[in-house]
Amino acid sequence: MKVAALYGQKDLRIEDRPVPEPGPNQLVVKIAYVGICGTDVEFYQSGRVPAELPMVLGHENVGTVTAVGEGITEYKIGDLLLLGPPTACEQMCPSCKRGETNICINGFPNTAGIGGPDGGYAAYYLVRDVAHTMLIKVPEGVDPKDAVLFDVICVSLHGIRKSKFKFGDDVVVSGTGSIGLSAIQFLKAAGANRIIVLGTSDGKEPILKEYGADYFINAKTTEKIGETIRDILGKSVGADVVFECAGHTPSLKNLIYECVRPGGQVMVIGTIGETLEIVPSSFSIFEPDIDFSFVYTPDEVQIYLDMLNAGKIRFPGMVTDIISLDDAVVKGLDRKDKSGQIKILIDPSM
Ligand SMILES: [Zn+2]
Numbered sequence: 001m002k003v004a005a006l007y008g009q010k011d012l013r014i015e016d017r018p019v020p021e022p023g024p025n026q027l028v029v030k031i032a033y034v035g036i037c038g039t040d041v042e043f044y045q046s047g048r049v050p051a052e053l054p055m056v057l058g059h060e061n062v063g064t065v066t067a068v069g070e071g072i073t074e075y076k077i078g079d080l081l082l083l084g085p086p087t088a089c090e091q092m093c094p095s096c097k098r099g100e101t102n103i104c105i106n107g108f109p110n111t112a113g114i115g116g117p118d119g120g121y122a123a124y125y126l127v128r129d130v131a132h133t134m135l136i137k138v139p140e141g142v143d144p145k146d147a148v149l150f151d152v153i154c155v156s157l158h159g160i161r162k163s164k165f166k167f168g169d170d171v172v173v174s175g176t177g178s179i180g181l182s183a184i185q186f187l188k189a190a191g192a193n194r195i196i197v198l199g200t201s202d203g204k205e206p207i208l209k210e211y212g213a214d215y216f217i218n219a220k221t222t223e224k225i226g227e228t229i230r231d232i233l234g235k236s237v238g239a240d241v242v243f244e245c246a247g248h249t250p251s252l253k254n255l256i257y258e259c260v261r262p263g264g265q266v267m268v269i270g271t272i273g274e275t276l277e278i279v280p281s282s283f284s285i286f287e288p289d290i291d292f293s294f295v296y297t298p299d300e301v302q303i304y305l306d307m308l309n310a311g312k313i314r315f316p317g318m319v320t321d322i323i324s325l326d327d328a329v330v331k332g333l334d335r336k337d338k339s340g341q342i343k344i345l346i347d348p349s350m
């Protein structure tokens with residue numbers, strides 16, 4: 001079978017490997033789609049992963065069970081499954097005991113395709129530890145192309161559920177990628193009063209409107225972001241809750257300094273890997289809560305699938321390209337022309 005394995009910085013190799021056979025308590029899944037995540041791009045560009053290289057990337061997977069190991073009763077051949085991060089560590093750490101598996105101290109890096117075993121940039125995927133892998137059955141009416149978006153969409157879902165957002169709040173969402181778009185839709189569904197979106201490209205306004213944004217501010221070209229927000233809100237202060245979904249330090253700085261009202265909340269959902277210089281005393285007098293959100297729990301993935309199946313949420317235009325494993329670098333991890341791209345999926349059968 002074909003796999004794409006990362007060997008180092010900008011070194012992704014297409015290889016032919018034997019199709020895995022399931023041992024006891026293992027499953028083999030034929031990958032239908034695997035999402036290309038920002039994390040994958042980061043791994044490819046830096047050559048640094050929390051594991052030994054080579055490693056097959058891919059942690060946003062959906063596929064059909066093709067072989068079932070001894071001792072498995074919960075899953076059968078033909079089941080369509082989502083394959084995500086660990087549901088709980090074997091040691092059952094205090095976080096896992098509380099059901100907060102997203103902040104397990106033994107870590108998200110045990111996820112296949114991130115730091116654990118090989119991931120889904122492959123025709124087939126071996127679930128090595130069924131008991132500790134997020135495996136969620138996809139309901140019949142759900143398109144696998146929508147189901148596979150769980151990784152980005154549930155990141156948003158978790159951040160909003162963890163936030164202090166309440167019906168009728170004014171909100172700012174910074175970021176117009178897949179996480180920002182999902183946040184806009186959830187906040188709209190949850191009854192936000194006014195949804196103001198900060199982004200850096202103008203071409204996305206139609207899709208932002210479609211997802212529920214009321215106002216768009218180009219953060220690159222607008223000089224006085226805070227003033228613009230206060231004008232929109234007709235208030236002398238910023239929004240009640242602001243969500244960082246861009247994963248950029250300038251975006252977080254804007255949210256803290258310009259966008260949140262005194263006593264409001266800044267919820268950081270995006271992953272920010274750069275240094276942020278801030279002067280706490282310049283905003284601490286307004287007592288904003290600055291809070292963080294990390295990935296999601298299995299319950300939240302189930303909520304996503306249930307709501308999708310019931311037609312209560314939908315994500316049109318989110319998948320912007322479907323590519324082959326052979327094109328994983330040129331049309332995916334190292335794509336030069338990213339304009340108009342939101343989520344790119346790999347279909348290993350192509
Ligand atoms: Zn991801």
Ligand SMILES: [Zn+2]
Pocket residue numbers: 088089090091092093094095096097104105106107
């Ligand atoms: Zn744990």
